[in-house]
Amino acid sequence: MTPTAVIAEDEPLLAQALRSELAAAWPELDVLEAVGDGAAAVGSALRHRPDVLFFDIRMPGLGGLEAAAELADAWPGNAAFPALVFVTAYDQYALQAFEAQAVDYVLKPVQPARLRRTVEKLRQVLAQRPRPDGAALEATLAQLRHLLQAGSPAAGAQPLLKVIQAGVGSSIRMVPVERVVYFEAADKYVRVVTEEGEVLVRTPLKELLPQLDPQAFWQVHRGTVVRCTAIDSVQRDEAGKLQLALRGRGERLPVSRLYAHLFRAM
Amino acid sequence: MRIDWFAKLGNLLQTLAFCFAVATLQYAFTPERPYAPNLVYSLFIGTIIWAVVDLGRVAMPSARETGWPPGWRGFALVAAGIVAGRFIGVALADLVCRRFDLYGADNHVHGAAQVRADLLITLVAGLVGCYWFYARNKSAYLLRRMREAERHANDARLKLLETQLEPHMMFNTLANLRALIAVDPPRAQAMLDHMIAYLRATLDASRAATHPLRTEFDRLHDYLELMAIRMGPRLSYALDLPEELAELSVPALLLQPLVENSIKHGLEPKVEGGRIEVRARREGARVVIEVRDSGVGANGQGSGGQGFGLVQIRERLASLHGAGASLDFSADAGGAHARIALPLAA
Numbered sequence: 096m097t098p099t100a101v102i103a104e105d106e107p108l109l110a111q112a113l114r115s116e117l118a119a120a121w122p123e124l125d126v127l128e129a130v131g132d133g134a135a136a137v138g139s140a141l142r143h144r145p146d147v148l149f150f151d152i153r154m155p156g157l158g159g160l161e162a163a164a165e166l167a168d169a170w171p172g173n174a175a176f177p178a179l180v181f182v183t184a185y186d187q188y189a190l191q192a193f194e195a196q197a198v199d200y201v202l203k204p205v206q207p208a209r210l211r212r213t214v215e216k217l218r219q220v221l222a223q224r225p226r227p228d229g230a231a232l233e234a235t236l237a238q239l240r241h242l243l244q245a246g247s248p249a250a251g252a253q254p255l256l257k258v259i260q261a262g263v264g265s266s267i268r269m270v271p272v273e274r275v276v277y278f279e280a281a282d283k284y285v286r287v288v289t290e291e292g293e294v295l296v297r298t299p300l301k302e303l304l305p306q307l308d309p310q311a312f313w314q315v316h317r318g319t320v321v322r323c324t325a326i327d328s329v330q331r332d333e334a335g336k337l338q339l340a341l342r343g344r345g346e347r348l349p350v351s352r353l354y355a356h357l358f359r360a361m
Numbered sequence: 362m363r364i365d366w367f368a369k370l371g372n373l374l375q376t377l378a379f380c381f382a383v384a385t386l387q388y389a390f391t392p393e394r395p396y397a398p399n400l401v402y403s404l405f406i407g408t409i410i411w412a413v414v415d416l417g418r419v420a421m422p423s424a425r426e427t428g429w430p431p432g433w434r435g436f437a438l439v440a441a442g443i444v445a446g447r448f449i450g451v452a453l454a455d456l457v458c459r460r461f462d463l464y465g466a467d468n469h470v471h472g473a474a475q476v477r478a479d480l481l482i483t484l485v486a487g488l489v490g491c492y493w494f495y496a497r498n499k500s501a502y503l504l505r506r507m508r509e510a511e512r513h514a515n516d517a518r519l520k521l522l523e524t525q526l527e528p529h530m531m532f533n534t535l536a537n538l539r540a541l542i543a544v545d546p547p548r549a550q551a552m553l554d555h556m557i558a559y560l561r562a563t564l565d566a567s568r569a570a571t572h573p574l575r576t577e578f579d580r581l582h583d584y585l586e587l588m589a590i591r592m593g594p595r596l597s598y599a600l601d602l603p604e605e606l607a608e609l610s611v612p613a614l615l616l617q618p619l620v621e622n623s624i625k626h627g628l629e630p631k632v633e634g635g636r637i638e639v640r641a642r643r644e645g646a647r648v649v650i651e652v653r654d655s656g657v658g659a660n661g662q663g664s665g666g667q668g669f670g671l672v673q674i675r676e677r678l679a680s681l682h683g684a685g686a687s688l689d690f691s692a693d694a695g696g697a698h699a700r701i702a703l704p705l706a707a
Contacts, residue, residue, distance in 0.1 A: 106533065107593040112540030131595075132632045153529070155595075156632045184532035204536035283658075283694060 133157025627656020
């Protein structure tokens with residue numbers, strides 16, 4: 096069977112170059128598609144279900160790591176998850192994390208000798224790939240979790256927020272952090288939902304997160320951070336996905352596979 | 362509170378050696394008195410002073426950084442040590458000397474002059490000992506501070522170099538160049554020329570204070586051309602400089618950070634990319650230069666315009682033109698807009 100791949104790289108010349116380097120290093124590999132951003136990469140990978148993914152780490156919209164996490168979330172259980180190779184120009188700190196997690200990466204400009212080593216490894220991985228099972232996907236998720244953590248500012252490096260200051264008209268609403276039920280990233284702002292109502296802030300969730308107490312506020316999805324004491328129960332729906340029911344509230348919050356490990360019976 | 366007992370033991374041993382020296386010196390001047398009581402008194406007084414001062418300062422939170430309590434507290438501690446040494450140390454030493462009968466033939470009833478002499482020795486030796494430890498602590502503290510400052514300076518230098526030659530931009534550009542060499546050598550050559558001009562300008566920026574606006578626009582052209590090759594159809598740009606303003610002298614690379622911000626915070630995060638326009642025009646006695654992009658708007662530099670790049674531009678403008686020049690920055694969902702106004706006659 097011909098091995099297949101999808102490339103995600105936002106710079107067209109580099110996508111083209113990777114394609115031709117791969118053609119030389121791995122002639123039988125069939126590159127099904129090359130896309131230019133993270134969201135398109137998730138769509139393309141779900142459509143083609145390739146054997147290998149080459150993801151650039153820095154892309155507009157979703158970065159490579161986030162895209163891989165998103166893909167793992169949406170990946171059907173009956174298919175084997177693709178082998179991941181990340182491509183980056185310069186990301187010294189994250190690279191140590193990649194080595195620690197045994198996730199493959201190549202540096203730009205891509206060197207033919209280095210790419211051949213990666214191809215060799217990929218061939219071995221594909222040859223002895225186990226039957227699709229939950230454990231393999233779980234391992235990939237754990238790796239991605241570590242990598243995403245390595246790239247974000249460490250918890251405790253910043254002082255914790257006491258109040259959320261939200262502009263409402265010409266005034267500033269002061270919302271004590273412990274009153275927040277959950278934060279939800281919307282298009283250009285973050286919804287701060289409290290028991291009494293909700294306010295909007297412009298600070299991205301990524302910047303809010305390190306200022307929240309990680310014991311009290313849990314990230315359960317790329318765009319959702321919940322106060323753990325506000326969660327009433329966790330249920331698994333028909334598709335096998337976790338859903339959070341909140342105390343005294345109607346809405347359900349989906350939990351992404353990346354964070355499903357948080358919810359286990361003691 | 363953690364106590365470094367190893368260091369404390371070292372201090373105690375030094376104190377004991379010092380006491381030994383004091384007792385020996387004392388014996389040398391009054392050989393008619395036996396040596397043993399001198400030594401016992403000296404060791405007891407010294408140890409008590411050491412205990413009060415060396416252990417006492419650990420209990421003072423103000424002493425944590427320098428190792429010595431500041432101001433009157435330091436003097437009070439030393440005074441307390443010496444007083445405690447004088448009374449407790451002497452009492453204990455007297456007890457020991459009687460118990461082991463060390464006074465010998467000396468009836469140990471001293472005259473007032475002898476008591477005053479002993480007191481003086483305790484005072485002087487105590488002060489000298491304390492000063493020795495104080496000075497050592499202080500020099501160690503200063504040395505530590507010096508090393509820290511040196512490390513900070515090195516970090517800052519590295520940081521500056523890294524912002525000047527942003528490695529991510531560098532390696533991506535090189536990767537593009539490598540790809541172009543194979544498929545389109547003339548274009549690769551053109552790209553390399555832009556890169557050389559960009560690098561030279563970046564590295565020279567600290568040396569030349571001002572240059573003509575034409576040169577500034579040429580450098581922007583180099584940078585944007587590099588980015589256009591990298592981003593392909595995601596980037597379009599326009600540079601507009603009227604001929605009459607071309608020779609106007611401006612701070613070197615004044616506009617560069619604005620355009621780099623537009624790329625980095627405005628267009629690179631945007632999936633469909635966008636457009637940058639840099640336009641200069643005359644408005645009465647002033648020159649207005651605008652940098653406008655159609656990027657994501659809300660960006661890493663904060664919509665209030667407080668980012669590092671903007672602060673630096675404001676400082677440079679203020680030092681050259683005082684209140685005569687200004688930089689306004691605004692960003693919304695439609696993109697970011699920066700506007701610099703300069704007096705025409707510099």
